[in-house]
Amino acid sequence: MRFSRAIAGVIGIAALVASAALVAPGWAAERHSGTVMAVDPQAATVTIQELVENGKPRTVRVHVPAGARVVVSEPSGTFTSAGEDFTDTMIALGEVRPGDFVVLETDGGTTGTVARDLIVTLRAAAK
Secondary structure (H helix, E strand, C coil), rough: CCCHHHHHHHHHHHHHHHHHHHHHHHCCCCEEEEEEEEEECCCCEEEEEEHHHHHHHHEEEEECCCCCEEEEEEEEEECCEEEEEEEECCHHHHHHCCCCEEEEECCCCCCCEEEEEEEEEEECCCC
């Protein structure tokens, strides 16, 4: 009985170490979501306001490099067993507008936040 617990403990620790090794490269990645406050295509930045702890607003400015994926994600009207499908349409950073709700997948780097993906999930009303 004691031997079985020892083996189970060793296997558990080994599994934990192995899973940490697999996840470690992605630890720095961050996700931000919020309402677009400003877009500067020349500086390749977007500024959003997101809600954090206890609903307090926080402003986040993110660099969106030329290689980042910028899309509008809209329901396709097709339903599958997993739910509704979405269609992603590539757009230029300059087509993102204040008031859009976005999700940003970033590198979470220490030299500034750099987006890998900018997904517009809800468009602001056109003016």
